[in-house]
Amino acid sequence: MSCEVKVSKEFESKVDETITHYPVSKRSASLPLLHLWQEEFGYVSNQGVEWIAAKLDLQPINVYELVTFYPMFREQPAGKIQFRVCRTLSCALAGGYELFDHLKKNCKIEGDGHHGPAVSPEGKYSIEFVECLASCGTGPVLMVNDDFYEQVSNDKANELVKKYG
Amino acid sequence: MAIAETRLIFKHIDSPGYTNDIDCYLKNGGYSTLRKAITMKTAEIITEVKTSGLRGRGGAGFPTGVKWGFIDPTKNTKPVYLICNADESEPGTFKDRQIIHKDPHQLIEGMIISCFANNVKLAYLYIRGEFPEGAKILERACNEARAKNFLGKNILGTGYDLEIYIHRGAGAYICGEETGLIESLEGKRAYPRIKPPYFPAVLGLYMSPTIVNNVETLCNIIHVLQMGGANFAKLGKPNNTGTRVLCVSGDVVKPGYYEFEVGALTLGQLIYEVCGGIKNGKKLKAIIPGGSSAKVLKAGERYKIKQKQADGTMIDVDLALEDIPMDFDTMAAVGSMAGSGGVIVMDETRSMPECLANISEFYAHESCGQCTPCREGSLWMKKITTRIRDGKATVEDVGVLKNVADNIAGRTICAFGEACSWPVQSFVTKFKEEFETVAGNGAKK
Ligand SMILES: Cc1cc2nc3c(=O)[nH]c(=O)nc-3n(C[C@H](O)[C@H](O)[C@H](O)COP(=O)(O)O)c2cc1C
Ligand code: SF4
Ligand code: FES
Numbered sequence: 001m002s003c004e005v006k007v008s009k010e011f012e013s014k015v016d017e018t019i020t021h022y023p024v025s026k027r028s029a030s031l032p033l034l035h036l037w038q039e040e041f042g043y044v045s046n047q048g049v050e051w052i053a054a055k056l057d058l059q060p061i062n063v064y065e066l067v068t069f070y071p072m073f074r075e076q077p078a079g080k081i082q083f084r085v086c087r088t089l090s091c092a093l094a095g096g097y098e099l100f101d102h103l104k105k106n107c108k109i110e111g112d113g114h115h116g117p118a119v120s121p122e123g124k125y126s127i128e129f130v131e132c133l134a135s136c137g138t139g140p141v142l143m144v145n146d147d148f149y150e151q152v153s154n155d156k157a158n159e160l161v162k163k164y165g
Numbered sequence: 166m167a168i169a170e171t172r173l174i175f176k177h178i179d180s181p182g183y184t185n186d187i188d189c190y191l192k193n194g195g196y197s198t199l200r201k202a203i204t205m206k207t208a209e210i211i212t213e214v215k216t217s218g219l220r221g222r223g224g225a226g227f228p229t230g231v232k233w234g235f236i237d238p239t240k241n242t243k244p245v246y247l248i249c250n251a252d253e254s255e256p257g258t259f260k261d262r263q264i265i266h267k268d269p270h271q272l273i274e275g276m277i278i279s280c281f282a283n284n285v286k287l288a289y290l291y292i293r294g295e296f297p298e299g300a301k302i303l304e305r306a307c308n309e310a311r312a313k314n315f316l317g318k319n320i321l322g323t324g325y326d327l328e329i330y331i332h333r334g335a336g337a338y339i340c341g342e343e344t345g346l347i348e349s350l351e352g353k354r355a356y357p358r359i360k361p362p363y364f365p366a367v368l369g370l371y372m373s374p375t376i377v378n379n380v381e382t383l384c385n386i387i388h389v390l391q392m393g394g395a396n397f398a399k400l401g402k403p404n405n406t407g408t409r410v411l412c413v414s415g416d417v418v419k420p421g422y423y424e425f426e427v428g429a430l431t432l433g434q435l436i437y438e439v440c441g442g443i444k445n446g447k448k449l450k451a452i453i454p455g456g457s458s459a460k461v462l463k464a465g466e467r468y469k470i471k472q473k474q475a476d477g478t479m480i481d482v483d484l485a486l487e488d489i490p491m492d493f494d495t496m497a498a499v500g501s502m503a504g505s506g507g508v509i510v511m512d513e514t515r516s517m518p519e520c521l522a523n524i525s526e527f528y529a530h531e532s533c534g535q536c537t538p539c540r541e542g543s544l545w546m547k548k549i550t551t552r553i554r555d556g557k558a559t560v561e562d563v564g565v566l567k568n569v570a571d572n573i574a575g576r577t578i579c580a581f582g583e584a585c586s587w588p589v590q591s592f593v594t595k596f597k598e599e600f601e602t603v604a605g606n607g608a609k610k
Contacts, residue, residue, distance in 0.1 A: 021330040023287070024371050030352035031335055035294070062352075069354040070335035072294045084295075088256045089457060089523045090414035090509055115530055131338065131527055132256040132457075133295055136414035136507065137421045146297040 005047040011040055015055065026056045030066055034073055043074040071115065071130075078117040079126030081164045083107075084143040087114075087129035094139035094151075102154045103127055103142075106161055124165070168430045168438060171400065173408045174384050175424045178267045185302060187309035190270035196315055198387045202278045203323050205390075207238070210282035214386065216394030218406035223250055223341075223379030224456065224505045225580075226493045229386075233283055235366035236374045243373040247285040248350065249276055251292040251299075251380050252334060252341035255456035256527060257507025260410040260422050261380035265292070265299040269306040273329070275383035277315060278390065280327050283376055287328055291346055294335040303331050338531035342579050343377040344369075345533065356535050357579035381410060401427030403473070405492040409503075411435060415510035416444045425491070432462075433487025436510060447512040451596075452486070454496055455504025457524050458584030460591035462486055462501055464513075470498040501591075517596040518603045521588060522550040528585035535578055542573040543585045550589070558604040566600075567593045 007015075015033060022028035033055065037048045044067050046060075053060040067073045085091075085100045104113065107125035111118030117126035135141045138150035142157075144164055149156070177183045177193060190196070202210060215230030236245055249272070253261040264272055272290075280288050292300050307329055310316040318326050337355050339345045344358035347370050362368045369375025385407060389397045398406045405427040414420045418441030432452065436442065443449055449464040464486060472482045472495070489499055496503040511520060529547035534540040549566045552558040570586035570593070593600055 021332075025351060027352035028332075028350055031349065032333065035333055035335070056352075065354055066335075066352075070294070070337050072336035087523075088527055089453075089520060090257060092523050093415050093509075093511070093515070093520075130295065130336070131530060132254060132258075134253045134259045134262045134293075136257050136259050136509070137412060139414065143295070148298065 005045075005051055007040075007051070011036070019056075027058060027062070029056060030058070030063055031070070034063070034066060034070075038073060042077045045075070074117070077119075077123070078128075079119050079124055081125050081161075082117065082143075082145055083125065083127040084130045084133075085127065086131070086133045086135075086139065086141045088132035088136075090132075090136035091139035091141060096140040099140045099142065099152055099154065099157060100127070100129060103157050103161070106158065125161075168425070168434055170424050171408050171426045171429070172424045173388050173400075174264065174271070174381055174410060175422065177271075178263055183267070185267055185269050185306070187270055187306070187313065190268070190274075195270055196274055196310075196313075198390050199274050199278055199281075199315060200321065202281055202390055203321055203325065207282050207284060210278070210390065213394035214282070214389055217389040217397040218394075218404065219382070219385055219389060219397065220405070220407075220493060221379055222381035222385070222409070222506070224255060226503065229378065229382055232364065232366055232378075233279075233376060235364055236283060236376070238284060241374055244287065245283050245285050246370045246373055246375040247276070247280050247283060247288040248343075248346065248370065248375060248377045249288070249290040249380060249383055250341065250343065250346060250377055251290055251296075252338075252346065253296075253380070254293055254338045254341050255458065255505040255507060256524070257412060257414055257453060257456050257509045258505040259412045259414075260506060262296065262299065263422060264380055264384060265296065266302060269302050270310070271384050271387065272380055273303070273306050273310050273316070275386045276329060277310070277320070277327060279376070279378065279383055279386050280329075281320075281325060282386075285376070286326055287330075289330050289332045289350055289370075291332050291334060291340065291350060293340070294333050297333075300331050300333050307331065337533075338527075339533045339579075339581060342581060345579065346377065347375065354533070356533055357581070359578055401429070402490075402492055405494055409491070409506055411491060411506050411508055413440050413508045413510065415508075416447065416512035416515070417510050418442055418444055428490040428492030428495070430491060431487060432489045432491060432508075433485075435491060435508065437487075440510075443510070443512050445512075447514060449510065450513045450515055451511045451517065451520075453507075453509040453511075453588070454489075454491075455502045456507040457509065457527065458587055459496075459504045460501040460587045461595060462489075462499070463595045466595075468499040470495070472498075516554070516603065517592055517599050518550065518554045521592040522547070522554040524588045525550040525585070528581075528588075532581065532585065536576070536582065538573045538576045539582050539585065542569050545569050546585065546589050553600060553604040556603060556605075560601045560605045563593060563597065563600045563604055 117128040119126040219229045220226040340355045345355035349355040365375040525547045529543040532543040570589035574586040
């Protein structure tokens with residue numbers, strides 16, 4: 001097992017601080033560490049899995065099985081600008097599917113994007129359908145990276161593409 | 166608007182000038198209930214919660230005081246943990262997000278009091294991964310509370326220590342199920358645990374007694390103590406006390422979140438008076454009354470149920486859909502559930518096969534995969550509903566679909582089995598003709 005990946009001091013100290021939140025069992029820090037890793041490196045690589053496992057005294061499989069279970073973790077990079085459009089009923093009634101198709105066209109993204117990001121050719125944008133984002137009264141809703149937007153019309157979507165592009 | 170809201174939990178939310186920092190919360194009387202609580206005996210607090218009749222707002226409606234009472238402080242030797250369930254992912258539900266974003270200290274105060282009452286020293290707030298901003302807001306709120314000594318070591322000089330940590334999920338709905346949540350918090354896949362024990366209060370996080378409560382439930386604890394359990398119990402109806410935040414979405418003029426005493430208004434009043442009726446002058450077709458797993462109610466349906474009178478006697482009543490009061494017991498009596506308070510409204514132009522296909526795709530994606538009936542069944546329900554929606558099925562497929570659903574519920578580890586099959590059973594039974602027509606004739610969606 002090789003863990004040659006270099007992480008910054010700053011990153012490691014964030015990791016160490018996070019582990020202190022789980023005085024009873026370090027293993028509990030798996031999900032938070034995966035989040036930190038993905039924020040830092042954009043996706044969770046094999047090296048990431050091994051690094052986290054070593055940090056928490058776990059087998060890599062204990063960490064890897066989380067990556068494959070939890071939809072938010074990725075094994076490949078997504079676009080620099082990530083759209084996550086709510087797919088579920090209330091948003092669908094309010095035009096979520098139309099919004100999704102509009103954005104896909106606008107960002108020239110091929111591919112399906114049903115659960116799991118579809119990335120534009122140059123890697124700038126990615127789009128994916130996600131399930132209910134708990135804002136069903138103001139659909140259709142989406143997230144751009146970590147930011148959240150409600151009642152997103154096609155015009156508003158165009159503005160967002162400009163704003164983040 | 167004809168019926169006035171009773172805003173307890175949402176009292177400050179959206180009021181002009183109200184901000185989510187601790188100064189604003191303190192100016193509005195925040196943390197005064199914590200100051201009162203720490204002067205009480207823990208058993209007294211639990212008694213107040215029992216007296217209040219408060220039922221959990223996460224979906225199952227289990228009495229909070231009873232849940233807390235499962236832990237006997239005279240016998241238990243293990244540490245007790247408390248987890249706030251902020252996974253809010255039942256489609257149609259959007260109240261906890263509002264509390265987290267706009268009044269986080271109400272939640273933190275409610276949590277601290279609940280922890281104090283149950284002698285909890287370490288608590289986690291499990292928030293869904295898709296709320297990154299909410300998690301930051303809560304982190305800040307905890308730091309502010311720590312700086313004022315409402316949290317941390319020797320809280321307000323009482324000698325009581327408590328730490329609360331924010332823990333983010335990562336996009337899996339099943340983490341809302343309390344034992345799945347606990348597994349997830351232990352750093353594992355969120356596989357719900359085999360019951361018994363039925364309650365994490367018996368065996369939960371790290372094999373210790375653990376209380377899991379919803380965001381809105383924990384906020385309610387403040388109000389129970391503020392007004393006293395007996396006064397709280399006067400709000401709403403017997404066995405259905407307090408207020409409830411109802412989230413309305415779909416085809417109404419004014420979707421949104423509204424807080425009423427439990428059962429204070431009917432479904433008809435909610436939709437036609439509070440929410441301004443159906444959008445674009447259309448007629449009602451169907452309502453999902455308590456999150457997407459609740460059984461659908463069909464416009465024009467009537468329900469013959471037994472209703473408890475004020476004097477305790479039971480009488481037979483015949484209710485129209487519009488006359489159903491929004492409380493736990495009546496919603497159950499008409500064959501659905503009040504669930505998470507998420508009301509989804511569909512107008513006459515909506516295709517029921519299309520709506521059900523949407524819901525079934527959700528459940529197929531979210532099944533954790535442990536139990537064969539749920540893992541396989543939810544996938545087949547998605548495939549068949551999609552086929553029906555696209556007019557590529559046969560009339561017989563409608564029966565097959567119902568049969569699949571009938572063979573999931575009651576045969577699984579967790580209540581997700583019911584959650585995914587109830588919509589299918591109810592849609593297919595109540596809109597049978599539409600399903601059969603669409604299935605066979607190649608109709609476009
Ligand atoms: C499939 C499934 C999903 C659930 N999702 C949530 C949720 O997102 N939020 C929540 O508070 N409770 C959810 N629950 C209910 C919890 O298991 C648990 O009953 C609740 O958090 C207890 O809190 P309460 O007593 O305050 O309601 C879910 C239950 C099931 C079976
Ligand atoms: S019922 Fe479904 S979600 Fe629940 S444990 Fe079984 S497979 Fe998992
Ligand atoms: S259905 Fe889109 S936020 Fe709930």
